[in-house]
């Protein structure tokens with residue numbers, strides 16, 4: 001987290017004008033006064049608006065709950081003055097006391113638990129903490145959609161409870177669904193990984209969990225998918241996100257960067273999207289009507305509001321010098337379709353922009369309508385919170401045993417067993433009586449919750465978790481993850497020589513990878529590698545290496561060291577991480593997590609400047625491409641990798657071999673391009689009839705119950721015109737629990753338009769004709785796709 005309280009986490013350190021900071025403090029003061037100090041009252045918060053105790057309420061139509069929301073919204077907008085409107089399109093919206101409306105702070109966060117990043121949420125008093133789930137990259141590794149939904153449901157219970165107690169808002173700017181494009185990205189930990197299909201499913205499930213399935217379009221809390229779009233560089237090699245122009249092809253935008261956002265809006269029905277700091281093809285995303293107005297609102301039909309990243313309107317004026325005047329910058333944002341500014345810029349410059357005729361008051365009304373509609377869907381204009389749905393949630397609904405158990409379960413499901421030489425794991429707690437627990441992450445707490453976290457209910461560190469099974473000898477080995485010296489190595493070696501087994505908990509923390517901090521390399525920092533090798537050489541028993549990190553780590557040295565018998569990736573496993581790690585090591589949990597991103601070797605970095613957004617390789621420059629979909633070089637561990645203590649076999653029992661595509665538009669009328677002969681546009685196909693069902697039997701050949709994740713990939717046909725450059729892509733995944741020795745049948749749906757289509761260089765989705773391949777583990781199956789005459 002940043003040190004300055006006024007700009008908190010998304011801290012923009014550019015040259016802010018003095019005027020801006022003066023106005024910020026004015027706004028803050030206004031809110032404090034108008035909301036009567038902190039809005040915590042005995043037994044709950046003061047109603048945000050339409051307080052039944054206020055006689056005014058009965059006369060205000062926007063307070064009448066039986067009137068349709070769009071009518072109430074227009075009624076309220078009709079009563080506001082221009083000056084009031086201008087102060088309502090910023091995150092710290094002013095109070096309008098003459099209409100009985102309190103101030104509202106729009107900025108709260110709940111990436112993996114209610115977070116204290118953002119001024120809208122405050123821990124303390126009756127809310128000392130909230131359940132801190134594993135960081136998203138870890139939860140993504142579970143490949144379990146019902147888990148993601150359930151976490152969202154629990155987080156929004158706690159969020160509503162904190163809102164009711166006046167400790168949080170109802171608008172949470174989570175999740176972060178940018179594609180984890182480059183392994184160095186400091187914020188990759190916040191995301192569900194590198195694959196668009198996985199990220200899309202995660203986004204839709206978590207958002208649905210958070211927002212609830214209210215009657216009509218009622219919202220439990222309002223989620224926000226961010227940062228739209230192609231934002232995944234923070235600060236690398238002298239280039240930062242405030243100045244970066246991401247050059248993105250139409251093809252990569254459509255089949256990679258936009259995919260999770262589209263799913264957020266269409267499947268998740270998210271109530272908000274945030275535009276990013278960076279430019280895309282020369283335009284700041286928050287000033288691009290093509291991205292905001294045409295794509296998010298037009299094509300996808302967002303029912304909600306579009307918010308800027310914090311200070312990003314200011315950033316494109318001050319540091320990108322995108323417009324000549326600040327009024328133009330304000331006008332561009334509103335014209336592009338921005339509804340809310342996180343930051344003071346619109347509060348300061350909108351009035352002059354209107355006076356100069358760059359935008360009209362009506363443009364502002366459209367933005368306000370989007371904002372107030374969301375507040376009304378949240379019930380904020382329905383009077384007493386305690387009288388509403390979720391109104392009974394309070395402090396006793398936060399950090400409940402069930403919620404904390406789910407945080408533990410999520411960590412167990414997310415841990416990935418990378419290596420298990422000679423089935424060294426699980427360790428038997430009866431045969432292994434003493435364990436040396438070594439490493440800079442072996443007794444950590446806050447490291448386990450990663451960034452965009454809150455205050456956890458409590459922690460179980462790895463050392464504490466392991467100590468519940470066996471007697472432990474603890475040696476840090478390195479003072480911190482930077483591991484600048486070897487002074488503590490000797491004691492660590494002695495510990496591992498004297499014990500029955502050794503567990504090294506190594507890896508990264510926020511000092512290595514974070515917001516505004518991209519990594520410079522993929523190896524373990526400092527002398528960590530040397531510590532691991534020396535301890536392994538000294539060890540008497542099996543050596544287990546646990547990596548705690550958000551991004552991938554090149555652990556080739558350990559993979560190749562016969563003395564290191566097992567490697568686990570724990571990600572940032574959340575408040576109960578230590579219990580989960582121990583449960584996996586001692587076999588109480590059979591690991592089933594899979595890597596949501598490729599683990600590249602260090603050498604990969606020299607060929608890929610972080611600034612090149614291209615997903616596809618470029619043979620003429622030697623650029624190798626990105627992610628398992630396009631990169632074909634050596635890897636340390638591939639996307640989807642993850643072992644179990646059981647062995648699973650898969651058999652295809654029902655598998656259609658061909659499918660005919662019929663057209664909704666006659667073939668002759670279709671566009672004339674190089675693709676015409678070998679593929680057809682999805683928009684021209686009769687997609688409804690193109691669904692195929694497959695059955696796969698999964699058998700657990702081992703002696704332990706376990707979960708297996710079926711990853712279904714498709715591979716388009718190769719032909720003369722092929723320029724998809726896509727090898728294979730994930731089309732769906734199915735996680736099943738299979739008891740030892742038994743068999744489960746899994747139904748897999750493959751939809752031709754959705755799953756077998758590819759995107760051409762114009763960003764148009766097409767179905768290539770010919771033989772497509774489905775890959776399910778080692779199974780390969782060919783499907784012939786033909787046109788119907």
Ligand SMILES: *[C@@H]1O[C@H](CO)[C@@H](O)[C@H](O)[C@H]1NC(C)=O
Pocket residue numbers: 672673
């Ligand atoms: C298709 O495009 C080619 C090259 O642009 C052109 O010569 C040809 O006439 C076009 N055919 C049709 C049917 O439009």
Ligand SMILES: *[C@@H]1O[C@H](CO)[C@@H](O)[C@H](O)[C@H]1NC(C)=O
Pocket residue numbers: 144146147150409707735736737
């Ligand atoms: C997915 O997660 C849910 C919630 O924790 C759990 O009940 C379910 O068993 C998990 N599914 C599998 C196959 O492990």
Ligand SMILES: *[C@@H]1O[C@H](CO)[C@@H](O)[C@H](O)[C@H]1NC(C)=O
Pocket residue numbers: 249722723761
């Ligand atoms: C593939 O498409 C790119 C443009 O996206 C183009 O530059 C390249 O020449 C094409 N390659 C082939 C083999 O057609």
